[in-house]
Amino acid sequence: xxxxxxxxxxxxxxxxxxxxxxxxxxxxxxxxxxxxxxxxxxxxxxxxxxxxxxxxxxxxxxxxxxxxxxxxxxxxxxxxxxxxxxxxxxxxxxxxxxxxxxxxxxxxxxxxxxxxxxxxxxxxxxxxxxxxxxxxxxxxxxxxxxxxxxxxxxxxxxxxxxxxxxxxxxxxxxxxxxxxxxxxxxxxxxxxxxxxxxxxxxxxxxxxxxxxxxxxxxxxxxxxxxxxxxxxxxxxxxxxxxxxxxxxxxxxxxxxxxxxxxxxxxxxxxxxxxxxxxxxxxxxxxxxxxxxxxxxxxxxxxxxxxxxxxxxxxxxxxxxxxxxxxxxxxxxxxxxxxxxxxxxxxxxxxxxxxxxxxxxxxxxxxxxxxxxxxxxxxxxxxxxxxxxxxxxxxxxxxxxxxxxxxxxx
Amino acid sequence: xxxxxxxxxxxxxxxxxxxxxxxxxxxxxxxxxxxxxxxxxxxxxxxxxxxxxxxxxxxxxxxxxxxxxxxxxxxxxxxxxxxxxxxxxxxxxxxxxxxxxxxxxxxxxxxxxxxxxxxxxxxxxxxxxxxxxxxxxxxxxxxxxxxxxxxxxxxxxxxxxxxxxxxxxxxxxxxxxxxxxxxxxxxxxxxxxxxxxxxxxxxxxxxxxxxxxxxxxxxxxxxxxxxxxxxxxxxxxxxxxxxxxxxxxxxxxxxxxxxxxxxxxxxxxxxxxxxxxxxxxxxxxxxxxxxxxxxxxxxxxxxxxxxxxxxxxxxxxxxxxxxxxxxxxxxxxxxxxxxxxxxxxxxxxxxxxxxxxxxxxxxxxxxxxxxxxxxxxxxxxxxxxxxxxxxxxxxxxxxxxxxxxxxxx
Numbered sequence: 001x002x003x004x005x006x007x008x009x010x011x012x013x014x015x016x017x018x019x020x021x022x023x024x025x026x027x028x029x030x031x032x033x034x035x036x037x038x039x040x041x042x043x044x045x046x047x048x049x050x051x052x053x054x055x056x057x058x059x060x061x062x063x064x065x066x067x068x069x070x071x072x073x074x075x076x077x078x079x080x081x082x083x084x085x086x087x088x089x090x091x092x093x094x095x096x097x098x099x100x101x102x103x104x105x106x107x108x109x110x111x112x113x114x115x116x117x118x119x120x121x122x123x124x125x126x127x128x129x130x131x132x133x134x135x136x137x138x139x140x141x142x143x144x145x146x147x148x149x150x151x152x153x154x155x156x157x158x159x160x161x162x163x164x165x166x167x168x169x170x171x172x173x174x175x176x177x178x179x180x181x182x183x184x185x186x187x188x189x190x191x192x193x194x195x196x197x198x199x200x201x202x203x204x205x206x207x208x209x210x211x212x213x214x215x216x217x218x219x220x221x222x223x224x225x226x227x228x229x230x231x232x233x234x235x236x237x238x239x240x241x242x243x244x245x246x247x248x249x250x251x252x253x254x255x256x257x258x259x260x261x262x263x264x265x266x267x268x269x270x271x272x273x274x275x276x277x278x279x280x281x282x283x284x285x286x287x288x289x290x291x292x293x294x295x296x297x298x299x300x301x302x303x304x305x306x307x308x309x310x311x312x313x314x315x316x317x318x319x320x321x322x323x324x325x326x327x328x329x330x331x332x333x334x335x336x337x338x339x340x341x342x343x344x345x346x347x348x349x350x351x352x353x354x355x356x357x358x359x360x361x362x363x364x365x366x367x368x369x370x371x372x373x374x375x376x377x378x379x380x381x382x383x384x385x386x387x388x389x390x391x392x393x394x395x396x397x398x399x400x401x402x403x404x405x406x407x408x409x
Numbered sequence: 410x411x412x413x414x415x416x417x418x419x420x421x422x423x424x425x426x427x428x429x430x431x432x433x434x435x436x437x438x439x440x441x442x443x444x445x446x447x448x449x450x451x452x453x454x455x456x457x458x459x460x461x462x463x464x465x466x467x468x469x470x471x472x473x474x475x476x477x478x479x480x481x482x483x484x485x486x487x488x489x490x491x492x493x494x495x496x497x498x499x500x501x502x503x504x505x506x507x508x509x510x511x512x513x514x515x516x517x518x519x520x521x522x523x524x525x526x527x528x529x530x531x532x533x534x535x536x537x538x539x540x541x542x543x544x545x546x547x548x549x550x551x552x553x554x555x556x557x558x559x560x561x562x563x564x565x566x567x568x569x570x571x572x573x574x575x576x577x578x579x580x581x582x583x584x585x586x587x588x589x590x591x592x593x594x595x596x597x598x599x600x601x602x603x604x605x606x607x608x609x610x611x612x613x614x615x616x617x618x619x620x621x622x623x624x625x626x627x628x629x630x631x632x633x634x635x636x637x638x639x640x641x642x643x644x645x646x647x648x649x650x651x652x653x654x655x656x657x658x659x660x661x662x663x664x665x666x667x668x669x670x671x672x673x674x675x676x677x678x679x680x681x682x683x684x685x686x687x688x689x690x691x692x693x694x695x696x697x698x699x700x701x702x703x704x705x706x707x708x709x710x711x712x713x714x715x716x717x718x719x720x721x722x723x724x725x726x727x728x729x730x731x732x733x734x735x736x737x738x739x740x741x742x743x744x745x746x747x748x749x750x751x752x753x754x755x756x757x758x759x760x761x762x763x764x765x766x767x768x769x770x771x772x773x774x775x776x777x778x779x780x781x782x783x784x785x786x787x788x789x790x791x792x793x794x795x796x797x798x799x800x801x802x803x804x805x806x807x808x809x810x811x812x813x814x815x816x817x818x
Contacts, residue, residue: 016466019466020466053485054489057492057496058492058495059496060496061492061496062491062492062495065491065495065501065503068487068491068503069488069492071484072481075480075484076481079463079474079478080466080474082474083466083467083470083471084467087466087469093473094474143508
């Protein structure tokens with residue numbers, strides 16, 4: 001008898017009809033001879049409504065109470081899902097995050113799971129229940145309600161799967177799995193049957209937002225394999241798992257596009273110790289996320305540092321930097337550009353295959369697409385291109401690695 | 410420094426603006442030098458919406474999960490109220506029923522409080538917080554969420570007041586207090602400044618539905634005085650407390666009207682042991698509430714039993730009785746009438762004053778109102794009249810006891 005954790009997001013439980021669909025699928029899984037834990041999110045729209053209510057009573061709602069408020073969203077879904085399962089003749093019991101034994105630190109609205117005591121979940125499973133657990137939430141050791149922040153329900157599912165030693169963890173969403181590229185941009189993109197945690201992480205941080213990085217990191221850390229599937233059909237999804245030997249035979253697993261990027265270049269920065277730190281600590285203090293960083297030093301003892309960030313952060317970053325570089329050197333200049341995008345090719349196979357960068361750059365060059373910046377990791381090559389070329393760029397790279405036809409396992 | 414428990418019902422917290430009003434009032438109370446616990450209900454309409462959702466996933470929603478679902482209503486209000494208090498510069502913390510230490514039995518949707526461990530509430534009070542507690546809910550000793558049923562939030566407030574030894578418990582509602590009669594029917598009705606638990610109970614069970622009887626009974630049992638007040642103004646309300654010596658100087662505290670009553674008479678019932686029991690156990694098994702019961706036995710050895718009930722239960726009661734009396738006696742007849750109402754006069758003073766019944770009957774007689782049935786308790790006289798006379802009846806009784814002018818303390 002296998003133990004399966006299934007997670008359904010806000011769209012999959014968005015109304016009573018869809019909750020019934022989830023109940024049906026869950027019962028089928030149980031009746032096929034499995035022990036089933038279901039992790040659910042708030043019904044889509046509910047969280048936004050609660051946030052709107054909070055804003056009406058307070059301009060800056062207390063984070064501790066925000067968690068008490070938002071936790072009602074998933075609590076509503078667990079009750080309705082358990083009712084729906086019972087109405088179909090099943091046996092179900094709901095658990096809030098706290099009841100499921102999910103203990104977190106006290107950082108409200110973005111708490112981290114510190115431990116899980118799944119005694120109640122195990123007891124209910126042993127008693128033949130489908131256990132319906134509220135995603136996204138936990139309690140502190142002092143019993144205060146917390147929420148886990150973005151992607152929190154995925155994290156609940158993966159962490160619970162680890163705690164109860166589940167055989168399978170299925171993350172149901174509104175897409176069939178992870179693709180070699182976004183199918184809206186690359187029509188011949190293919191679903192990837194198996195992908196390693198590392199590749200999934202690089203894909204996630206390069207714009208393929210099927211899941212938040214933290215859930216994948218958690219799964220990697222605890223060795224929890226999970227499958228991303230579509231809640232609206234029965235298609236097999238993408239299995240995300242530890243790297244295996246034969247995965248290296250595929251050079252590139254997928255390509256991703258991150259739109260709406262911008263670049264800041266600090267030119268003629270005197271190349272003295274501490275200057276780069278001064279720049280990036282100013283950016284850090286302003287809570288701005290930056291991505292690729294490139295530095296060159298010329299013969300004149302002046303550095304040129306460029307980095308990319310989301311275009312929405314460009315104005316603030318520029319202000320912060322102008323303040324930070326004041327007095328550093330008289331020729332220092334800050335140049336800001338938006339209208340760029342990042343194209344990444346990801347694959348653990350590139351570790352053992354040479355010539356990957358050459359293939360990618362040649363494909364872009366042949367298509368007349370100029371490369372503005374380059375950044376590489378062990379399993380990723382990313383380039384910055386003009387946003388006018390972004391869709392063409394991802395298509396030619398997808399084509400160059402033959403992702404439309406290559407065998408993918 | 411006094412400790413005050415304030416309870417606000419669903420209308421008083423019905424929207425963000427009203428929640429802010431509650432926050433303002435609570436802060437005033439705290440700033441006047443008090444420790445304040447606030448018990449809140451779900452925002453009006455929220456509970457009905459949740460019930461509607463439940464019905465959409467299940468024809469007969471599981472009661473255990475219904476409690477998980479409904480408890481989100483008050484949880485939403487506590488978070489918003491705490492936020493509103495903080496936004497006004499106060500210090501507040503919310504507690505669900507479970508966090509406030511309210512432990513109940515496991516009878517879902519109508520649980521009874523079995524114990525309260527107010528450690529967390531006391532700790533938060535000591536720390537200078539306004540403590541905002543979710544009414545209507547608790548947890549079982551096994552940690553399952555329960556709700557207390559109708560009037561549950563009043564019960565939470567009174568029980569918490571007892572547990573933390575509060576000096577004052579204020580029940581805020583949408584009326585100024587308890588009146589000598591319903592002011593919509595008797596324009597010169599007056600607010601009652603002080604009333605005993607017993608009188609309040611008799612008034613409640615006679616149609617003055619300011620509060621559910623169970624909360625008053627609980628307050629009586631644990632000796633918790635409480636005040637019924639209007640959340641929309643600063644008027645003093647009605648203090649409900651233990652009987653005191655001088656209360657007896659007022660013969661009648663108030664009169665109440667219960668509309669939409671019906672009567673069933675079982676005529677020619679052979680007066681043998683067990684026949685009455687047979688009748689009333691049939692009614693009891695059908696979960697029908699009956700009120701006044703009158704029995705007379707004639708010289709012919711046949712009894713005539715009449716009782717009253719709500720007119721909505723009349724049809725079902727008749728069916729049940731026709732089944733129950735089958736074979737008891739051939740002349741047995743069941744007569745059902747609706748279109749009647751109950752007028753009650755309540756006052757602990759009637760124990761020591763004779764002639765109260767006479768005054769009431771004479772007033773009704775002088776007004777040409779026929780009395781159909783009479784029932785008395787130690788502190789109440791109730792009569793059944795035709796519903797056409799009901800409003801006139803309550804006015805003339807109110808007048809007869811000079812409730813429009815009598816000193817009321």
